[in-house]
Amino acid sequence: MDLERERGITIKAHAVAIRYKAKDGKTYALHLIDTPGHVDFTYEVSRSLAACEGSLLLVDATQGVQAQTIANVNLAMANKHVIIPVINKIDLASADVENTKRSISDVLMLDASDAMPISAKEGRGVPEVLEAIIERIPPPSGDPNAPLKALIFDSWFDNYQGVIVLTRIVDGAVRPGMKIKVMSNGRTFEVMEVGQFTPKRVKKTELLTGEVGYLCANMKEVADVKIGDTITDAVQPTSEPFPGYKEVKPLVFCGLYSTDTAKYEDLRDALVKLRLNDSSFVYEPETSLALGFGFRCGFLGLLHMEIIQERLEREYGLTLITTAPTVVYRVTTTKGEVLEIDNPAELPPPNSIQSFEEPFILATVITPERYMGAILQLCQERRGIQRSIHFLDPTRVMISYEMPLNEVILDFYDKLKSRTQGYASLDYELLGYRESDLVKLDILLNGEAVDALSFITHRDRSYPRGRQLAEKMKELIPRQMFEIAIQAAIGNKIIARETIGAMKKNVTAKCYGGDITRKRKLLEKQKEGKKRMKAVGSVEVPQEAFLAILKVGEE
């Protein structure tokens, strides 16, 4: 994916099979899986790890251990992996191998004495790593004679062959023509093709016990073959599926609308196609008074949300308006119903709410010690409850806070990065729901509530938020021919007001040859800009204003 290369991150798992002639003279088949590292994809990573016997823990020699490193090491340990620490990028001038080793042993509690320094770019140290894999990681231990039992650890959609599944054969074997069954839903398919990536895609006649490869079986949707599920022989099934399979639930929701209302169908088609490729995001139609017809979409996290939005725009040529992200709130009504609210517009009226709960997380931040003050302040501002502060070494500290997820999804990560010049890393895990004093804040433009701008916030934070948001909207909405009143309200109570004065005149005084050229260019640019505007009543509102809540408090 272009996005992966541009951002230098892994979004989808990649598997490669190599044949390696070792120093002992024997040839080994090695299967390597590259996994994403970001917290949004923790479940996928755990399934990739479940498909393996051991892990190479890659630590950047210039960055040291990051917050997500800890989470991923814990996952590997939970899968009882042999872990081989590898310190990469030693070719860089700022590489610090000794310090990186120390942080591996201090922070991760791993034996770093035999950590392997390498430069993947130059190939330095790589043969030693391959030897270490053979020496230290146990070979697969499945039963070739047992019924087929294979773990799905990734899948994607191919226009010609349907779903392609990446799988690890634990017991038995799979070959084209075989009838297979997906254990969670009992659906059966006939295998059309199997093979491996070397890294070039190569067809094979079969995948055997212990091997990793792909299979296609005329499956139409990735939703049929979810990550973590078990594939078995339909005729002679295995008795038990793999443990640990679960349905991943989206954590973050937002509204997606096409700026051009006529492109609603295109957006829906794009969502259908993208979901073929990624079953972890969900969508359903929603209607906004302000934005028209669109979709409420759920994502695994913020990065996942950004990726999907960017792919929709890039791969499907759409121009989108997105509303501010929200978490899933849990509301118990006075009638005793429990509602899951992923859209502020659907919140029942305050007098029918018995209790209001929001998800909390345990956030772990690793940072150079000099930024500790800034981070503690940020966490406090975001209603964090301090759990621990732990010096990893004299210069680095690990800070843990219990925090409401809604404070984190807004712009916590950006703020964290900007206040630490990019040095801090963040990881989090869900703690569960807790009752909170939450209110819905509405934004009114010329007296009309704009549903797409409503959001849920803690009562204590609502006044400053409302005020800052109104101020920010004033900056973002261009002056128009009439006055625009921006109000923030909780229920019927107005808590903040800003006014955008009417533009009294807007006319080019001189309009001759060169002026005409300039004017045409300007009009062209404004026309492009207009594509990102949405008319709310008679007010033209730019896309950024719908995300103004993310920008509140920026300088």
Add this chain to the structure above:
Amino acid sequence: MTGPIGLYLHIPFCRQRCDFCAFYLELHRDAAVEPFLRALKTEIRLQAEQEGITGRAFQSVYFGGGTPTALRASQLTDILAAVRRAMRLTPACEITVEAHPGTVTRSDLAALAEAGVNRISFGAESMQDDELLRIGRPALAQETVAAVRSAREAGFTSVNLDLMYGLPGQSVESWNRTLSECLALAPDHLSCYALTVEAGTRLAHDIRHGRRQAPDESLQIEMDQTAQALLSGAGYHRYEISNYARTGFACRHNLLYWTNGDYLGLGPSAQSFVRGARFGNIANLSAYQAALAGNRPPIQERTVLTEKEQVRDAVIFGLRLGRGIPTRLLREHAINYGCTTKLADLRARQLIEEDGDHSRLSARGRLHADSVAEELY
């Protein structure tokens, strides 16, 4: 099939740059003039032979800048002679020279008139010396008075004065005085420009740093209304947003810009529109000269407009005219660009009004001409 065409000649020199000016220009040096003239004459020759130009008779020639009169009158008439050698002018061709009232002499004016220049446009800007001083313009009101008198003596039958309103320190009262003092000179044409703060100018810089006040919108609107009342009372017709003229004295050259007419622009940074193509010269004197030294046109950008785009431009810029544009054209454009609802809305909001078979900006629409253009573009 070919409509009228006009010729614009950009003289890129000024004695100094005024604080509000964002035009392409070079400070005048004697040594810089000759190479420029050589290049310009080459360009005149080259362009005269271009398809779409050759054989057509020019209905107007316009020397703008910069300050054309930064050149000597003989240099200007020399250019005009080169134009006449290479191109055909209509018998009634309107030939305008923009002039700085402080630097043009009586003999210069006589020489220009002698060479066939029949319209002179003076950059008066204000008739209050303190206001001129505050915008960094080296001129005195008295010079404008003298220049107009000299122009009449030299035989000019068409005289324009350029004025600006919303200047730092200018009041409605002083603007009124400027207008009255101008009317006393009985010009045939008056251009009244609202001072616009252009990015990158000294004025913009000073405003950003709080050293000068930005023009006040309400005040400028009041001044606009004052000018309209006073000038129409004196027999001047507002034929374009910023232009007033006595009957028969509307600038024929400038009308081309707003009526989708053809114009050929020569000189650095000059823009052209010929037979549906927009093109522009490079805004750099040495690059301009280098190109022409190699007999290459110094054109930097060229866009061919579709018919729909031509109609759109005719609408956008034609709406600036006092008489407006044929309603039929406006309707055609709205259908082309799917903006019939927007057009109906602009009418309902009384920004566009109809008069007979023409549509034009209303008084309020004139104040928001750019917003209307945005809606229709």
